[in-house]
Amino acid sequence: MGLSEHIVMRELDVPEINDFEVYRRHGGWEAYRMALKEKNPADIVAMVKESGLRGRGGAGFPTGIKWGFLPKGVYPRYLLCNCDESEPGTFNNHQIIDRNPHQLIEGVALSAFAIECHTAYIYMRGEFAAAAITLERAIAEAYRAGFLGRNILGTGFDLDIYVHRGAGAYICGEETALMESLEGKIGQPRLKPPFPAVAGLYGKPTIINNVETLANVPRIVEKGVAWYRSHGTEKSPGTKCFSLSGHVNRPGNYELPFGVPLRELIESPEYGGGMRGGRPVKIIIPGGASAPWLTHEHLDVPLDYESVAAAGSMLGSGAVIVLDDTVKAPHVAYKMDEFFKHESCGKCTPCREGTHWLVRVLHRIAEEGHATPEDIPTLHGIYNQMAGNCFCLLGESAVMPIKSALTLFPEEFEAVVAASRRLPHGNGQRDGKSGPVIPLSARH
Amino acid sequence: MSNRAPAESPARGSASAAIADNRQKLLEATMRRHQYRPDALIEVLHKAQELYGYLSPQLLASIAHSLHLPPSRVYGVATFYHFFSLAPQGEHTCTVCLGTACYVKGALEILSALEAETGLKAGHTSPDGRLSLLTARCLGACGIAPAVVLDGVVIGHADAETLRARLHALLAEAPVAP
Numbered sequence: 261m262g263l264s265e266h267i268v269m270r271e272l273d274v275p276e277i278n279d280f281e282v283y284r285r286h287g288g289w290e291a292y293r294m295a296l297k298e299k300n301p302a303d304i305v306a307m308v309k310e311s312g313l314r315g316r317g318g319a320g321f322p323t324g325i326k327w328g329f330l331p332k333g334v335y336p337r338y339l340l341c342n343c344d345e346s347e348p349g350t351f352n353n354h355q356i357i358d359r360n361p362h363q364l365i366e367g368v369a370l371s372a373f374a375i376e377c378h379t380a381y382i383y384m385r386g387e388f389a390a391a392a393i394t395l396e397r398a399i400a401e402a403y404r405a406g407f408l409g410r411n412i413l414g415t416g417f418d419l420d421i422y423v424h425r426g427a428g429a430y431i432c433g434e435e436t437a438l439m440e441s442l443e444g445k446i447g448q449p450r451l452k453p454p455f456p457a458v459a460g461l462y463g464k465p466t467i468i469n470n471v472e473t474l475a476n477v478p479r480i481v482e483k484g485v486a487w488y489r490s491h492g493t494e495k496s497p498g499t500k501c502f503s504l505s506g507h508v509n510r511p512g513n514y515e516l517p518f519g520v521p522l523r524e525l526i527e528s529p530e531y532g533g534g535m536r537g538g539r540p541v542k543i544i545i546p547g548g549a550s551a552p553w554l555t556h557e558h559l560d561v562p563l564d565y566e567s568v569a570a571a572g573s574m575l576g577s578g579a580v581i582v583l584d585d586t587v588k589a590p591h592v593a594y595k596m597d598e599f600f601k602h603e604s605c606g607k608c609t610p611c612r613e614g615t616h617w618l619v620r621v622l623h624r625i626a627e628e629g630h631a632t633p634e635d636i637p638t639l640h641g642i643y644n645q646m647a648g649n650c651f652c653l654l655g656e657s658a659v660m661p662i663k664s665a666l667t668l669f670p671e672e673f674e675a676v677v678a679a680s681r682r683l684p685h686g687n688g689q690r691d692g693k694s695g696p697v698i699p700l701s702a703r704h
Numbered sequence: 705m706s707n708r709a710p711a712e713s714p715a716r717g718s719a720s721a722a723i724a725d726n727r728q729k730l731l732e733a734t735m736r737r738h739q740y741r742p743d744a745l746i747e748v749l750h751k752a753q754e755l756y757g758y759l760s761p762q763l764l765a766s767i768a769h770s771l772h773l774p775p776s777r778v779y780g781v782a783t784f785y786h787f788f789s790l791a792p793q794g795e796h797t798c799t800v801c802l803g804t805a806c807y808v809k810g811a812l813e814i815l816s817a818l819e820a821e822t823g824l825k826a827g828h829t830s831p832d833g834r835l836s837l838l839t840a841r842c843l844g845a846c847g848i849a850p851a852v853v854l855d856g857v858v859i860g861h862a863d864a865e866t867l868r869a870r871l872h873a874l875l876a877e878a879p880v881a882p
Contacts, residue, residue: 349804427746
């Protein structure tokens with residue numbers, strides 16, 4: 261089930277599509293020009309609503325409905341494009357920008373017109389310095405052509421787009437932390453409500469959308485709702501750019517309609533090309549490090565929001581990480597939770613302390629091969645105290661790797677416990693005299 | 705902490721006063737372009753690090769003064785974001801990504817090989833200031849894992865042998881004149 265036409269990766273094979281003129285020749289900026297001349301902002305919002313476009317950043321919230329949350333008559337409004345893209349395993353946003361920056365800028369401009377906003381920011385991850393330069397060059401081209409700036413195309417619509425570089429903080433992908441960071445502060449999330457649509461950047465109504473979400477908008481406006489809905493499934497229309505990585509033969513970004521089974525993404529010679537060395541699939545993480553794990557039993561799950569949720573995980577950002585049987589579950593959980601520990605912003609206690617303790621215990625189990633029988637209930641205890649108690653989703657995400665590892669592969673933890681019992685200096689039992697349960701060597 | 709003139713980077717020791725002066729001018733121009741607004745702090749820190757290589761206490765104090773921000777706020781932001789460095793970096797930097805995709809493709813082996821080659825522990829700079837060996841949590845280059853960034857250039861499908869050779873070649877070049 262290939263894709264006859266790419267939406268997000270449009271003009272995939274056109275050389276120099278990153279150039280304004282080339283993009284324009286391939287129908288680029290036409291949806292925007294047409295919308296400004298012939299349509300009302302409300303028409304565009306209605307189209308996006310009917311198209312069923314859902315946020316590609318992770319939550320899958322319907323974009324048109326999000327736009328509808330803006331309070332009427334309150335200005336100025338801001339549009340933020342989230343290109344923080346820090347979720348481990350996700351790498352489609354910067355490919356979209358590197359290859360076809362005008363598509364994103366047109367999407368931002370068109371969305372800004374729809375929500376009647378005159379200032380838009382693109383928040384780039386700090387590491388994407390080259391992509392930020394590409395984007396700034398493309399924005400300058402659009403200004404020169406009169407598609408941005410004052411009184412655009414003589415319609416009276418004004419729009420400025422700014423690129424803002426982050427500085428290396430995973431948490432800034434969280435929408436309220438992103439706004440704090442844009443205001444020049446440390447990126448710690450804000451309490452919700454008020455939601456950004458009511459009081460966001462500088463306390464004004466703000467819409468935050470992912471790069472891939474906004475890159476869909478020009479095509480929806482150009483080709484219409486029915487055409488868009490002919491891709492994907494009823495509840496997840498359109499396509500998704502999956503970032504496939506791990507032990508597959510052909511890692512990379514593949515744009516597929518929603519609803520394609522995991523197996524096809526992993527095994528099709530056009531996409532993943534099967535597993536390295538033909539080894540069996542052990543762990544599939546379908547939506548970035550924050551998603552609960554799936555296993556080989558789930559290879560036939562269709563990749564759309566509902567089906568992946570029904571299988572007990574989430575589609576998230578569409579970062580599919582596939583691991584073979586050479587990896588050990590405690591190791592994978594350790595590496596992932598180390599990431600969350602490193603990136604915890606320190607605002608709330610369950611996340612700041614919880615990730616720390618998870619990593620300390622997991623380090624000992626995974627790296628030193630040393631576990632006491634109490635470790636397993638301790639790990640369950642830590643993540644249970646974190647789940648539902650963290651300020652934002654970062655802490656909740658940190659629960660997923662360890663919870664998945666303990667649920668799906670308990671025997672691997674028990675094996676470490678059993679092996680520790682046989683150690684010559686047998687510290688397998690906690691007797692109150694054998695020193696701290698957490699050895700000093702696990703200190704970070 | 706009321707010193708307005710940013711200190712010179714020790715890495716460039718006796719850099720001529722003219723260069724130091726020019727860097728200060730460029731930083732001042734960036735702040736002016738942002739109308740000395742406190743919310744431009746991150747952009748200003750980016751520029752300062754680009755010009756000076758790292759953010760010294762004097763530099764942070766002078767930025768705080770110019771943007772009318774408490775020094776604690778500037779220090780807080782500079783330490784919160786991993787991109788900012790408060791200590792001088794080596795002339796060359798080599799960053800090994802330890803994200804999940806790179807990890808399962810052998811990033812740790814690459815790191816140990818480089819540690820053995822350079823005699824440096826990850827996160828440290830050689831005493832002669834030639835090389836910093838760093839790690840990252842995920843560079844967003846999972847499709848070309850394992851990824852290593854050598855002096856700002858991303859190397860995909862990295863392997864220990866080639867990297868060792870490239871590092872060796874880099875370090876064999878004459879150091880940049882102070």
